[in-house]
């Protein structure tokens with residue numbers, strides 16, 4: 431059975447709608463300059479830029495043989511066709527993306543994405559060899575009413591409906607409580623651990639324990655260099671999905687080096 435030590439931490443920077451393709455190149459160059467082989471041995475590092483940056487990031491990563499991985503912030507549920515404005519799995523796969531975010535709370539909030547759409551997007555990602563970073567997490571009113579675990583697990587169940595174990599074995603689940611996103615209000619390490627452990631427990635119920643022990647569960651929501659170490663010290667937290675703090679290369683390097691903070 432995979433132990434927590436066997437799960438390589440994943441530090442992923444979700445840039446949201448920030449940094450154009452020229453800024454993206456400068457930013458990834460700074461990350462590459464700031465990080466060493468030792469960092470990449472200990473931690474997997476990924477950036478999740480806007481779609482328009484991906485080709486530039488790919489060219490830089492390939493050309494300089496960087497160990498930084500990259501991915502997209504969304505994926506169409508469809509593989510091609512008349513879906514104006516969408517970007518397909520085959521397009522992302524062609525750009526050698528490793529990851530794709532599915533079900534970020536901002537997509538749920540502003541684009542009405544719910545379980546069915548997240549489920550279709552998870553399946554679309556796997557059809558094309560992309561690893562979903564599936565985001566789940568409760569809004570403030572649900573947390574205040576004590577329903578955070580039920581809410582988060584229902585999102586997990588919905589997104590994984592009919593997704594086979596061979597796929598889910600590689601998924602990344604990001605617990606991102608909505609009240610902690612971009613608010614500066616970080617969940618306590620205990621809050622993060624409680625829900626990340628519940629997610630792992632549900633994966634064991636839906637699939638099996640060895641699978642659940644191998645899946646990486648990230649925490650996201652106001653992560654910065656100053657709070658990342660305490661969150662990463664929790665046994666069921668295997669990385670962070672970082673928004674605002676990932677836009678500053680020096681800060682993100684420090685987050686990757688959470689063991690030194």
Ligand SMILES: O=C(CO)COP(=O)(O)O
Pocket residue numbers: 444534606610611612613614650651652653671672673674675
């Ligand atoms: O939404 C997030 C990452 O996906 C978190 O954003 P912040 O780190 O800015 O709170």
